[in-house]
Amino acid sequence: MFIELDFRNHVPIYVQIVERIKHLVATEVLEPGDQLPTVRQLAADLRVNFNTVARAYRILDQAGLVSTQQGRGTYVLESLPPGRSTRLRQAALKALTQHFLTEAARLGFEPDDVDHDVEKLIKRWRQEGTP
Amino acid sequence: MFIELDFRNHVPIYVQIVERIKHLVATEVLEPGDQLPTVRQLAADLRVNFNTVARAYRILDQAGLVSTQQGRGTYVLESLPPGRSTRLRQAALKALTQHFLTEAARLGFEPDDVDHDVEKLIKRWRQEGTP
DNA sequence: GGTACAATAATACAATTATACAATGAGATA
């Protein structure tokens, strides 16, 4: 799967998994009916105990985003409509940007460093039509 | 472990532990990825309360030498991030930015949308010192 | 003596893991 964890930032692993999967569903990378990796498979990928993944799946189940079924697996239920409402779209972009900046800061970069790189690449994006 | 304390010395115990572990890391007796003894194990060895060891571990964590993870343990980290001017660092920031923009584009945003949000959040980052 | 503060300890808590368990379904076999 397409999930990366940060073991250093003191955000519980199960919370990180929940948030990443919520994001993948909201951005329609994961669509209704899709099966998530089994708890053991994802746990192996992430080098984590499968109970930690199971805890994340249970929270997503209770939130109504997925359905977990013993012996069968875990499946995406519904996609939150991000493309519909402009408000949700704005929130998605803000969250994405926030995540990007936080990661840059964690790597020790300063606002000027980031600003410089972003401006350069956005300029190219405008010129070439694709980032 | 290979730590000895001097209880007659008036240097606080947690400071002594911090210093000893810093030394063990500097001399590569402890290498990146190595797990430190659990707070309770080391505390038992040193005949000290485990909160005192936990305090030392927390300081080492904040100093970036180790990573403490609740439920998992405490691990020696890679050597500290290199200076801001290395080619490797610049490449990392560029890759991170590229990834961010690609994701935004995939969600259907335009360069102007992204530029607007990034500038706003970077401005706040400058003002508040943290993104 | 009394007060303030830092260091240490006691206790309760939360995250993660280890282990054993129960439900499901695919394939074998009668």
Place this chain on the structure above:
DNA sequence: TATCTCATTGTATAATTGTATTATTGTACC
């Protein structure tokens, strides 16, 4: 078809790890 077997799935519980909060101890200063 029926049902048996067994690998695979999620679940439940207890043990282990670090964290947070509060109490105790010791020391310096007045």
